[in-house]
Amino acid sequence: MTKFKKSIVFTIALIGLLVLTACGTETDSQTGEETAGEVTQVKVGIVGEGPSNEQWYHLEEVLLEDNIELDLIVFEDYATPNTALSSGDLDLNAYQHRLFLEEYNADAGDDLVEIAATTFNPLGLYSDTISSVEEIEEGYSVAIPNDPSNGGRALILLQQAGLIQIDEEAGLLPTLDDITENIKNLDIVEIDAAQTPRAMSDQDFVVINNDHATASDLIPTEDAFYLEQIDDDTDPYVNIIAARSEDADNEIYQTIVERYQTDEVVEIIDEATKGSSIPAW
Incomplete structure (x- = not known):
């Protein structure tokens, strides 16, 4: 074959390779079979790396079948994931x-929206020294979250446990000023x-959110001496997947929701959290 013909053959082969690449042809790492379609990366913000997020690590693998690559961004606080979503640094948060x-x-004048329910994660009362509500004595100290929604929820939990009474007009966002009776004269x-979780060594007991508890190797159903009770008033505390309003109907995000809300994920959540997180869809 002449050099000229070899050059033509090489050029045609190269063009064919480029066409395949542009079409997004890939090889499935599990089966070795080729799959068409471009891979879309979706950045999802989560809080903590404990068992309460085990399902997301499972979905990292599952969603590759849909040519969706999850990039899980782990945060340690509750404020940043929403601002990151709003600014476009995240695609979703959960x-x-x-x-x-x-x-x-x-507060922010924003319009982030829920695209799916995930789990109900009950708050709990935790202590290094107390094993039941009955052991709480006069003047004991308790630490609660300082943000309005979780702080109010913590006060409602203390009321549920029979430790304080709250003005009914305060609704779901009571503050310390709405306490009408401090039955045990608690220092809140x-x-x-x-x-x-770190405050357990400084306070007599603490109110800890589920994800921060599991990230600190606490098992709510085993280590909390009192857990939030599920009733008709707990719907506002169902955890969700959030997106920007313009992305509410995004097909890729809806595929993620479909893959999340499955029996397989229910089993993973139950096993990883030992029943501490309850699927809510």
Whole structure:
């Protein structure tokens, strides 16, 4: 074959390779089979790396079948994931309950939206020394989250446990000023939610959010001496996947929702959290 013909053959082969690449042809790492379609990366913000997020690590693998590559961004606080989503640094986040998102939107003048329910993650009372509500004595100190929605939820939990009474008109966002009766004369300290697990060594007991508890190797169903009870009033505390309003119907994001809301994920959540997180869809 002449050099000229060899050059033509090489050029045609190269063009063919480029066409295949442009079409997004890939090889499935599990089966070795070629799959067509471009891979779309989706950045999802979560809080903590504990068992309460085990399902997302499972979805990282599952969604590759849909040519979706999850990039999980782990945060340690509750404020940043929403601002990151709003600014476009994230595509979705999955860490907050409905009331928290509602309060964020009201305060920030934003319009982030829920695209799916995920789990109900009950708050709990934790202590290094107390094993039941009955052991709480007069004047004990308790740390609660300092953000409005989780702080109010913590006060409602203390009322549920029979430790305080709250003005009914305060609704879902009571503050310390709405306490009408402090039955045990508790010293209630407000701190950042992420710091509550560490506060166990400084306070008699603490109110800890589920994700911060599991990230600190606490198992809510085993280590909390009192867990939030599920009733008709807990719907605002169902955790969600949030997106920017213009992306509410995004087909790729809806595929993620479909892959999340499955029996397989239910099993993963139940096993990883030992029943501490309850699927809510």
